[in-house]
Amino acid sequence: MKTSSDSHPATLSHVFSFASERTDQWRQLNAQARAWAAASDKDAPSHKRKCDEYLGALRELEHYWAFPGPRLMEALSTALEDQDAEAFAHLAQSASAALLSGDFRRSENVWNTDNDGDGRALDALPPDMLSGAAAKPYFEVLVVTPVQSTHWARSREEIARMRREEDPFKYTVVQVASFEDALLATLLNGNLQAVVLLDGFSFASRQDIPGMHEYIRRHIDLDPDNIEPGALATTLAQSIKRIRPELDLYLLTDRAAETLAGSEQARGIRRVFHHVEEPMELHLSILDGISDRFETPYFDNLKKYARRPIGTFHALPIARGKSVFSSNWIRDMGEFYGTNILYAESSATTGGLDSLLEPTGNIKRVQEAIARAFGAKRAYLGTNGTSTSNKIVVQAICKPGDIVIVDRNCHKSHHYGFVLSGAQPYYVEAFPLTQYSMYGAVPLRTIKQALFDCKAEGTLDRVKVIDMTNCTFDGHMYNPRRVMEECLAIKPDLVFLWDEAWFGFAVFNPLHRRRTAMGAAAALTERYRSKAYRAEYEAWREKHPDLDPSDASLLDARLMPDPDKVRIRVYQTHSTHKSMSAFRQGSMMLIWDEDFRHVEGPFEEAFFAHTSTSPNLQLIASLDIARRQMELEGYALTVQATDLSLRLRRAINDHPLISKYFHVATPEDMIPAEFRESGIKDYGPPHSSWAEVADAWDQDEFALDPTRMTLVCGAAGFDGTQLKGLLAERFDIQINKTSRNSILVQININNTRSDASLLVKALADLSREIDQRQEHGTAAECDVFAARVKSLVTDVPDLPNFSRFHDAFRDNSASRSNEGHMRPAFFMAYDESNCEFVKLASDEVDKRLKDGPEMVSANFVIPYPPGFPIMVPGQVIQADTITYMRKLDVKEIHGYHAAQGIKLLKPSALAGHRPGTDR
Ligand SMILES: *Cc1c(COP(=O)(O)O)cnc(C)c1O
Numbered sequence: 001m002k003t004s005s006d007s008h009p010a011t012l013s014h015v016f017s018f019a020s021e022r023t024d025q026w027r028q029l030n031a032q033a034r035a036w037a038a039a040s041d042k043d044a045p046s047h048k049r050k051c052d053e054y055l056g057a058l059r060e061l062e063h064y065w066a067f068p069g070p071r072l073m074e075a076l077s078t079a080l081e082d083q084d085a086e087a088f089a090h091l092a093q094s095a096s097a098a099l100l101s102g103d104f105r106r107s108e109n110v111w112n113t114d115n116d117g118d119g120r121a122l123d124a125l126p127p128d129m130l131s132g133a134a135a136k137p138y139f140e141v142l143v144v145t146p147v148q149s150t151h152w153a154r155s156r157e158e159i160a161r162m163r164r165e166e167d168p169f170k171y172t173v174v175q176v177a178s179f180e181d182a183l184l185a186t187l188l189n190g191n192l193q194a195v196v197l198l199d200g201f202s203f204a205s206r207q208d209i210p211g212m213h214e215y216i217r218r219h220i221d222l223d224p225d226n227i228e229p230g231a232l233a234t235t236l237a238q239s240i241k242r243i244r245p246e247l248d249l250y251l252l253t254d255r256a257a258e259t260l261a262g263s264e265q266a267r268g269i270r271r272v273f274h275h276v277e278e279p280m281e282l283h284l285s286i287l288d289g290i291s292d293r294f295e296t297p298y299f300d301n302l303k304k305y306a307r308r309p310i311g312t313f314h315a316l317p318i319a320r321g322k323s324v325f326s327s328n329w330i331r332d333m334g335e336f337y338g339t340n341i342l343y344a345e346s347s348a349t350t351g352g353l354d355s356l357l358e359p360t361g362n363i364k365r366v367q368e369a370i371a372r373a374f375g376a377k378r379a380y381l382g383t384n385g386t387s388t389s390n391k392i393v394v395q396a397i398c399k400p401g402d403i404v405i406v407d408r409n410c411h412k413s414h415h416y417g418f419v420l421s422g423a424q425p426y427y428v429e430a431f432p433l434t435q436y437s438m439y440g441a442v443p444l445r446t447i448k449q450a451l452f453d454c455k456a457e458g459t460l461d462r463v464k465v466i467d468m469t470n471c472t473f474d475g476h477m478y479n480p481r482r483v484m485e486e487c488l489a490i491k492p493d494l495v496f497l498w499d500e501a502w503f504g505f506a507v508f509n510p511l512h513r514r515r516t517a518m519g520a521a522a523a524l525t526e527r528y529r530s531k532a533y534r535a536e537y538e539a540w541r542e543k544h545p546d547l548d549p550s551d552a553s554l555l556d557a558r559l560m561p562d563p564d565k566v567r568i569r570v571y572q573t574h575s576t577h578k579s580m581s582a583f584r585q586g587s588m589m590l591i592w593d594e595d596f597r598h599v600e601g602p603f604e605e606a607f608f609a610h611t612s613t614s615p616n617l618q619l620i621a622s623l624d625i626a627r628r629q630m631e632l633e634g635y636a637l638t639v640q641a642t643d644l645s646l647r648l649r650r651a652i653n654d655h656p657l658i659s660k661y662f663h664v665a666t667p668e669d670m671i672p673a674e675f676r677e678s679g680i681k682d683y684g685p686p687h688s689s690w691a692e693v694a695d696a697w698d699q700d701e702f703a704l705d706p707t708r709m710t711l712v713c714g715a716a717g718f719d720g721t722q723l724k725g726l727l728a729e730r731f732d733i734q735i736n737k738t739s740r741n742s743i744l745v746q747i748n749i750n751n752t753r754s755d756a757s758l759l760v761k762a763l764a765d766l767s768r769e770i771d772q773r774q775e776h777g778t779a780a781e782c783d784v785f786a787a788r789v790k791s792l793v794t795d796v797p798d799l800p801n802f803s804r805f806h807d808a809f810r811d812n813s814a815s816r817s818n819e820g821h822m823r824p825a826f827f828m829a830y831d832e833s834n835c836e837f838v839k840l841a842s843d844e845v846d847k848r849l850k851d852g853p854e855m856v857s858a859n860f861v862i863p864y865p866p867g868f869p870i871m872v873p874g875q876v877i878q879a880d881t882i883t884y885m886r887k888l889d890v891k892e893i894h895g896y897h898a899a900q901g902i903k904l905l906k907p908s909a910l911a912g913h914r915p916g917t918d919r
Contacts, residue, residue, distance in 0.1 A: 016511075016643040016690065018188050019636070020753070022061065026096035029054040033092035037085040044085065051088065052080060060207060064185040066140045066172040067104040067111070068095040070153070075113040105138035136170050137294070137632075139193040141286060143175045144182045144236065146200035162283040169290050179224075179236050180205035180216055186240050187510075190636025192247060193293075194286050195240055197233045199253035199275075215691045230255055234265035241268040243510045245375065246631050248289035250282060293631040297362035297369070299621040301352045306343035316347040344621075347614060356381060356615045357608065366624045373631040374507050374590050375518040376572070380607065381623050382587030383615040386501045387413040389573040389587045391420060394467075395606035396599060397495050397571065398423035402464040403819045405450045407442045408802045409868040410469045410499060412894075415860060419826045419873070423464070426450055426819035427802040427872075430472075431672060436665065436710060437740035437796045438866060441476040441702055442468060443675065444483055445555045451490045452549035453817040460491055467497040470517065473737055473867070474744060475708030476670065477503075477512075479701055480520035488566050489559030490547060495569040495593070502708070504574030504588065505749065508634030509642060511690075512705070514697055517572040521592035528563045537563055569593045579748055580626040583619050637749040645707040645747040646684050648756045652711070658763045661716035661770055665742070667704040675701040707747040714741030714792035716770055717785050721890075731762040739866065741792040797887040800870055800880040806856045806905075808913040809874040821915055825874025825905065829858035834909035839901040840885055849879050853907040861885075861902070862894040871895075877902070 032054055036047035055076055062073055072095055079088040091113065097103070098110035147155065152175045159173050174189065176182050178201055186192065203224045205212070217224060222235045230253070237249050249269045253260060261272040271285050317323035321342035324334040334342065346353060354361040363381070370379035382389035390413035398404060400422030406414060408427040418425045428446050430439040447466060454460045466487055471477040480498060487494050498517035506512035506519075513519040527533050540560045547554060572590040576582040593599060630637075649664045663669075668681040678696035680688050683706050688696070697703045713723045720738025727733040727743075737744040745759065774782060805820025807813040828834050835858050838844050848855050857871035863885075870881055885896075896902065 016639055016646060017684075018643075019190065019640060020643055020647075022058075023096075023100055025054065025058055026092075026099055029058060030089075030092045030096040033085070033089040037089040039085075048080070048083070048085070051092075055080060061188075063176065063181065063207075064174060064188050065191070066174050067099065069111070069172075072111070072113060106135075136168065137290075138191075139169060139171045139290065139632075140189060140191040141171050141173050142182060142185050142189070142192050142195045143173050143198065144179075144195065144201050144233075145175055145177060145198045146202070147177075147198070149175070149177065158279065159283070162280055167287055169287055169294075171286065177201055178205050179203045179232055180212060181207070182236055183216060183239060183243070184212065186243050186247070190633070190639065192244075193290055193632065194248040194250065195237075196250045196252065196282065196286075197236060199230065199233050199251065199255065201232065203227065203232060230260075231265075234260075234269075237266070237269050244635050246293065246373070246508075246635065248286070250285060252282075290632075293373075294628060295369075296621075296624040296628050297365040298354070298624040301362050302344050302617060302621050305346070305353060306340060316345060318342055319345040319347065341618065344617060346617065353617070356383065356620060357611060357613065363620065366620070366627070369631075370588060370623070370627050371590070373627050374504075374588070375513075375522055376590035376592055378591040378593075378596060380589040380591075380603075381620060382573070382589060382611075383585060383619045384587070384610070384612065385577075385585040386499070386573045386575040386587045387411070388610050389589050390414050390497075390499060391417040392603075392606045392610050393497055393571050393573055393589055394418065394423065394465075395421045395609065396603040397465055397497070399602075400823075401462060403454065403459060403462045403817075404465040404467050405447060405463060406465075406467040407469055409439050409472070409866070410467060411501065411867075412860065412862055412869065414467055414497075414499065415822075415869060415872060419823050422823045424819040425822060425872075426454070426463075426817055429801050430476075431675070432799050433474075433670065434796055434798060435793075436474075436712065436742050437799070438474055438710075438742075439472075439799060439868075440474075440671065440675075441470075441472055441478055444479075444486060444701060447483065448486060448490065448555055448559075450817065451487060452547075452554070453815075455490065455547075455549040457812065457815050457817055459815075459817065459819075463491060463494070465495045465497055467499070469499045469501070470515070471500070471503050471506075471705050471708070473502070473708075474670070474710055475705040477515040477697075477703045477705050479699075479703070480515065480517050481523055482701070484520060484524060484568075484570070485561060486559040488561035492561050492565040493567045493569065493595075495571065497571045497573070500572050500574045502575070502578055502746075503705075504576055505579040505630070505634065505638050505641075506705075508630050509638035510635075511642065511694060511697060512638070515703060515705075517570050518590055518592060521568050521570040525568050525592075528561070528566055528568075534563055536560070567594050569595060576623055576626050581629050581749075582622040582626040583616075585616075586619050586623045586626065588623065634749075641707055641747050641749050641751060644751055644753060644756055645709065647753070648745070648747065648759065649682075649706065649709060650684065651756065651760050652763060655760070655764070657767045657771070658760070661713070661767050662763050663712045663715070664745075665710040665712055670704050670710065671700075671702045676703075677701065709745040709747070710739075710742045711745050712742045715789055716766065717788045717792070719792055726766070727759075727762060731758065731765075733759060733762060737867075740796055797884050798880060799866075800878070800884045802872075803876045803878045803881070805874045806854065806876050806910060807915070808856075808910045809915055811915050820874055822873055824913065825856075826859070828905055828909060828913065829873065829903070831909075834858075834906055836904050836906050837901040838904060840882070840898065842901070845882055845902075849882065855902070856905045856907075856910060858903040858905045860895045863888055863890050863896075864892040864894070869895075871902075874905070877904075 029051065032047060032050045036044060036051055039047045059073055062068065072091065076088060076091050079091060094110060103110050156173050156175070163170065174185060174192070176185055180203065182195070184205065186195070220235060220239055222231065233251055233253065237251065240247060240249060251266065251269050251272045252275050253272065254275050260266050266272060270289055273282060319342070321334055321339060324330055324342060352361060354363040356363055359367065367379045367381065371377060382392070390411065394414060394417030398421040402423045403426050404418060404423050405426045405428055407430055409430050415425070428442050428450050430442045433440055451460065451463065454463050468478060470480060484496055496517065500506070500517060503516060506516045537560050547559070570592045574588055576586040576588050577584045652658055652662060652664050666682040667676065678700050680692065680696040680700070682688065683693060713720065718726070719740055720743045723743050724735045724738050727735055735743045735745065774785070802818070804818050809820040809822070809825050838848070838855065855877040857873060857875045857877055859873055860869045861871040862869045870884060871877060
């Protein structure tokens, strides 16, 4: 893969690391400045030269942030020119400290060039910054302007004059003069919340940032050398929305503002102003836009509710803390949890608390805000984890007899959902990653084959849903756009359920968004509406007049749906608590279904069936708050988490000592080449630039979420469980998932660079110990170690595939498609006389494998890890499953008790059962 490595810090390959590299650069400038101030006359010139270099590089980039801003940068330059090392060091120190600590958001002092703090306020932040109102949230507004930069200071002051005491937020302004600079600022500056476009700015940036021009030109619908007047602003608006849809956009124009405001090009622009209008309107609009996102309807009301004196006569003695604070025995409950959580408890749905089951007030508004923030058409709140959200969605979209093509490795809530709804699972297999004892994701070819099999059988009309996990526990991301497009070509009204339990954060990061269910639903909707698609489809259709299911070449051909028939029907569930700031069990169901009007009734039924009539108020509030956070800082936080994971990957894999024993699996390790068409091997320079990663994520069948790191530890002689234990006991590092020879390290929006260095330090310590044991150990000890490594790295058990349902649960035992009636099998086991047990180690197992009768599982058997069912009710158990279970060294296996053995349905019970006689 070609690299666009360049030491210029603003190369596009650095977009993710940019914020952290910027602070590093300030740190270095600060260190150099101190060295200069302390240097002897002889050394001073060389230190000064260094300072000059660092400052020069920073000056270029500081255009995109409000702080330190032009005047502080100017002051630094002046101090340098004046050879005033003291003043330079002082300025560099205070600027970098304010930047690192975030003090520039809170304190006016740090904006001053005058170090005594009593100088003129540079950007004239409002006086309240010094008072108790310092807690006002701060943000930055990008102004794209045709005005000469020499006049910028004056317009900044004009804007500053509009600030009022009563404003709920405070902001400062960043000015740029071109389309390219505006896009760059959008990418780099996570403090931005709004963009003001003043019609008439130019296209090209004066800065020469490698890779930028080419990248931008490739991704916009515009020929920069041939621009219609006015098109630049609306194209910029659309491009910004594509990167950060949450930003509020304002357009100031001399053109007929009222016509433009209603036009298609101005879609996504919050307000269009005529140039000469009152600037105060703009100021108020900007604040209003932030208020819309800041507002948390449910949480705000809950806080109000907690403050009111209320006598309660409903069930829930702890509400208002009444049974707690007066108790002789449980007062520590109140001390530990504090008063608010008790004052905010109620079982009432009055007092503006609304009802989760029948929302009409602020919960309804929470749902609407969530739908807006996550790019969905509708949203529902889940208060019992995605385990329940999945059951709700499955039951809402499936009825008995419907076929669901489903990844056998999906979370058990889906399988239980099929039992509940009577849907018939058609299990499809993910590609195996045997070397790590895990599965990847289901190849599109496999899904298409399943659809074609059903078409050949005449059962395609019963195939209702495609149900996949995106991304998987280990970070395999589907290409939902491509999967849906090709499946819809075979059956245009398919429903998709994407379980994005881990992936809720992903829509807030422009790189990840393309791999999300909602991102794909939006992209496909736009695509099928376009004239260009219609033309493309017509041409394709000529060559593929009908899709013959026996035509194997179709499995590799790119299929296209008929734009007149296709329906976009996408459901997403995610565990908000897994990647955002919600309490445990906080979950969301996101919907983009053009035919939802036919599902709304069943959806409500399913929601009622599974949702408690006493949902936890704090959970609902936390979902509301998680949405607020993501809509205001999700971009910055997810970019930062991605950066951190890229750094950590590099720190481990490039470390001379650690990399002898540990390795973070790369995309190349985790995704077979056939699914990685771009050939991308790893992230970041020298392997790939940001633009190349973006292209690979657009096109490749699978991609790997860098924030989910498989840390392979077999070469260190540890199995996953051992390393997990060691990290917890010795280093206070908590890990959740393990495989036979790896652990999973997850980076989230809460992780810091200190967390990353804690892990690197732990791995370095462990590696050093192994090194020493190798050096000082006896030959016998070394042999034991080598044997252990071999067993962990190469002797990994083959993962068993889904075998088939027993004929008693199949409509057509000759069919290639494997869907079966799982529900009757599940309930058959409720009658104990239908069941028997065989011990895993017994000869009987081997005898029955060889001579029959077939062993048929009576229930789900789910080992943790890997956490998916290796047996489901009604499944015929084959030798590979037995071998796998015998080799399996995990202790927790749901549905299996070693003392009893494997629970089977008796052959006599099966003989009496006819398929289709569901109970
Ligand atoms: C965790 C998880 C679930 C269940 O979510 P909870 O919020 O824990 O109930 C469902 N699906 C997948 C893929 C998961 O990882």
